[in-house]
Amino acid sequence: MNLAVVILAAGSGTRMKSKTPKVLHPVAGKPMIKHVTENVLALEPQRTIVVVSKDADDVKRILGDSVKYAEQKEQLGTAHALGQAAPLLSDFNGDILVLNGDSPLIQSKSLEELVGHHHKSDAVATIVTTVLEDPFGYGRIIRDDGKVVQVIEEKEASPEQKQIQEINSGIYCFKSKEVLEKIDLIDADNKKKEYYLTDIVSLLVEQKFLVETFEWAPEEMLGVNSRLELAQASLIIYQRNLSKWLDNGVSIVDPLNTYIESDVEIGTDCIIHPQTYLKGNTKVENGCEIGPCTQIMDSKIGAASRVSFSVLTEAKTGANCTIGPYSHLRSGTVLADGAKIGSFSEIKNSSIGKGSKVPHLSYMGDTDIAEDVNVGAGTISCNYDGSKKHKTIIKKGAFIGSDTMLVAPVTIGENAFTGAGSVVGHDVPDDSLAIERTEQKNIPGYSKKKKRKK
Known part of the structure; x- marks a missing residue:
């Protein structure tokens, strides 16, 4: 024909x-x-x-x-x-x-x-x-x-x-x-x-x-000739998509407040919580738990991973990863199996190794992190010098102390440590401690002198 x-x-x-x-x-x-x-x-x-x-x-x-x-x-x-x-x-x-x-x-x-x-x-x-x-x-x-x-x-x-x-x-x-x-x-x-x-x-x-x-x-x-009809058409397609996944082994806690676009793929035994937006060419593998309040665009989520209160764009995770709450994974981010990205952490164009953790209040940009690395709270990879982006490399088993500034380009060696509050702008050899901060000075009686001046 x-x-x-x-x-x-x-x-x-x-x-x-x-x-x-x-x-x-x-x-x-x-x-x-x-x-x-x-x-x-x-x-x-x-x-x-x-x-x-x-x-x-x-x-x-x-x-x-x-x-x-x-x-x-x-x-x-x-x-x-x-x-x-x-x-x-x-x-x-x-x-x-x-x-x-x-x-x-x-x-x-x-x-x-x-x-x-x-x-x-x-x-x-x-x-x-x-x-x-x-x-x-x-x-x-x-x-x-x-x-x-x-x-x-x-x-x-x-x-x-x-x-x-x-x-x-x-x-x-x-x-x-x-x-x-x-x-x-x-x-x-x-x-x-x-x-x-x-x-x-x-x-x-x-x-x-x-x-x-x-x-x-x-x-x-239904033809679309107005903004109202546009919204009505979107709602119908979202409901069609939700019905398809409910019939294919996906649990959707609140279908009236969940939005899944047509090109998304979801494995069986996933749980999707309210206010979740799965967009573009996103793929969620078996056994994941997504949401609530999460947006994932053009990303791949590995099996048995958990994502909550977070935004992911053009990111890829391995299996058994934990993301959130309040994490932001930007374009080019790759997480290996078992990696963890925690509260108020942002990752951009970086790889996070197997079992490594960026658990709190950190920014990792243009950074390669090997396996079994712990990044302390408040750590920042300072990747931009005002004109160019530079790479940070953190090797296997390293421990990054809280509030460390990693001034790229810089490499932290295997099993190396950085002291909390340090600004690290030079490579750290394997098994070494890098600490960069002034010696603490205590001033006896300071508070009493301060009060007498008032």
């Missing part, structure tokens, strides 16, 4: 009140056009064409070369938009699936069923419809003796037609030859002076071609 797909994505989305193209607004963390194209590409169509406006550099950057592009310089209606894709379909013979780029709730299974129904019925056009209690704003399906004869837009409908509850979704499947022949016959003789793709139905019916409908659940047909 030959299939081409045309996605109409040139609309400006004025109701969004945004400089960002409507189709690039994120739904559950992903641009809505990406939701559409990913579900479309799962059908493995021979061609996928996205109709974009003249200012579509950002859309092209997001979608890349996974699709072809047709430009609609003026927004003159949906039929006009499809017409801009026609030159890219001139040598195509098969079915054309047409849908909108602002419909992020569609699912590949439903699209596959639509195409299958269209092909089986041998219809020239199949329209996805549903029945709504409040159909305001949607085109209505007009039938005669049960057969579709017209689709009338809301602004063109009579009061009687507006009472019809069966609506047009804006999703169609056409036979390519017939639709491409008829597209130029559509005129703009309507209140909006636009070329409506819905008018092709009347043209096909007049020539005795079969027009079919295929009903979907209303949820999948």
Whole structure:
């Protein structure tokens, strides 16, 4: 079966009140056009064409070369938009699936069923419809003796037609030859002076071609035209994702306050606590406990690890790691098995060895820590000299005293110690103690003298 797909994505989305193209607004963390194209590409169509406006550099950057592009310089209606894709379909013979780029709730299974129904019925056009209690704003399906004869837009409908509850979704499947022949016959003789793709139905019916409908659940047909609808669509996708993981051996303590994006992977026997955000290409392996109040983006969490009250971005942990509360793991951070990052510690572009600990109030930037190292509270690797970043290396078994300043570039040797409160700017040999602080001086009777001066 030959299939081409045309996605109409040139609309400006004025109701969004945004400089960002409507189709690039994120739904559950992903641009809505990406939701559409990913579900479309799962059908493995021979061609996928996205109709974009003249200012579509950002859309092209997001979608890349996974699709072809047709430009609609003026927004003159949906039929006009499809017409801009026609030159890219001139040598195509098969079915054309047409849908909108602002419909992020569609699912590949439903699209596959639509195409299958269209092909089986041998219809020239199949329209996805549903029945709504409040159909305001949607085109209505007009039938005669049960057969579709017209689709009338809301602004063109009579009061009687507006009472019809069966609506047009804006999703169609056409036979390519017939639709491409008829597209130029559509005129703009309507209140909006636009070329409506819905008018092709009347043209096909007049020539005795079969027009079919295929009903979907209303949820999948929700288009996004406002910030409210954007939020509603995000909530639906989050709930779909949560249901999937609940069915696959993941415990989610409070599904109403947990947010898991579509590309996240989670192993079995994990527990996800409230106010957890799992985003991007995050992978959580088996037996982890995540949250509460945790955000993890584009990171990998090793098996049986615990992350609480923390933020992780582009980080990777081994198994049995403990992170938090109130830890921040930034890009390039790698934790080996059994590592611990504790309260109010920040790690950036650093590796933390097996069983090593950065338990309290510390910053490790551009630092390589070997196994079995203990970093005392308040330790900072001073990696930036004002113009360049420098490396700190802490070797196996070292013990870093509390409030140590490690002035990079510097290397702390195996089993070496630094004294609490030291500023260490030179390499420390293996098995040595580095201590850098002035000798303590006690002044007898100081407090009494101080009081007499008041």
